[in-house]
Amino acid sequence: MLIEQRSYDFHPGRMDAWLEVYGRLGMPASDRHMGPSLGCFTTVIGPVNRFVFLRGYDDIDARDAGQAARAKDPQWQEFRKEAGALGALKRQESKFLRPTSFSPVQSEADLPWKRTLPGAGMIVDHRTYDMHPGKGGAWLDAYRDVGLAVQRRHLGQLLMFATTEVGPINQAVFMWAYGSIGDRERRRAGMEQDPGWAAFRLRHQPFLALKQQTNQLLEPTLFSPVR
Numbered sequence: 001m002l003i004e005q006r007s008y009d010f011h012p013g014r015m016d017a018w019l020e021v022y023g024r025l026g027m028p029a030s031d032r033h034m035g036p037s038l039g040c041f042t043t044v045i046g047p048v049n050r051f052v053f054l055r056g057y058d059d060i061d062a063r064d065a066g067q068a069a070r071a072k073d074p075q076w077q078e079f080r081k082e083a084g085a086l087g088a089l090k091r092q093e094s095k096f097l098r099p100t101s102f103s104p105v106q107s108e109a110d111l112p113w114k115r116t117l118p119g120a121g122m123i124v125d126h127r128t129y130d131m132h133p134g135k136g137g138a139w140l141d142a143y144r145d146v147g148l149a150v151q152r153r154h155l156g157q158l159l160m161f162a163t164t165e166v167g168p169i170n171q172a173v174f175m176w177a178y179g180s181i182g183d184r185e186r187r188r189a190g191m192e193q194d195p196g197w198a199a200f201r202l203r204h205q206p207f208l209a210l211k212q213q214t215n216q217l218l219e220p221t222l223f224s225p226v227r
Contacts, residue, residue: 039226046216095167
């Protein structure tokens with residue numbers, strides 16, 4: 001499976017109008033022709049005026065065929081017309097991710113998403129770790145063997161854990177969902193007190209694998225299937 005992650009940055013004050021058009025026209029047309037959605041989000045903390053959305057494909061050739069079919073769809077054409085008139089978009093980025101063996105999403109069959117997170121709210125901690133070339137595999141093995149179990153004990157619901165296949169390589173990209181920002185803070189504070197988390201740090205630190213870590217807190221849009 002490959003997951004396409006797209007990030008769109010908007011000129012200040014124009015994102016909401018674009019999202020309304022996308023939710024009304026672009027999302028339904030995309031759902032008819034493209035792979036299943038893994039969620040649609042906007043940033044709460046991090047780069048503001050940003051929309052992040054993901055779709056999964058078991059067959060990457062089907063994505064190309066879907067794009068060709070969507071381009072002929074009158075609803076998609078109307079979306080392009082209305083959205084283009086807004087002049088809202090400032091920057092777009094696309095990358096393809098491949099799920100790790102321990103990611104909860106392995107194929108299109110794992111969707112639609114099922115919520116196990118308590119409550120009704122949602123904040124998603126979207127994290128990107130850049131690794132030094134040749135060292136990411138050892139870090140991922142340590143995380144799989146030691147860190148993952150600790151985080152599952154303390155954190156929210158794991159949505160996805162993947163590495164970049166196309167785009168900036170040597171990256172791990174993963175997403176944990178929480179009921180709120182406060183819920184995230186409390187859960188992560190509990191994790192920091194777990195001896196298993198200290199053991200994970202001791203396990204991976206000798207590799208000196210991590211080059212840079214960034215995160216952004218996201219909230220689902222009204223039309224997101226993950227919410």
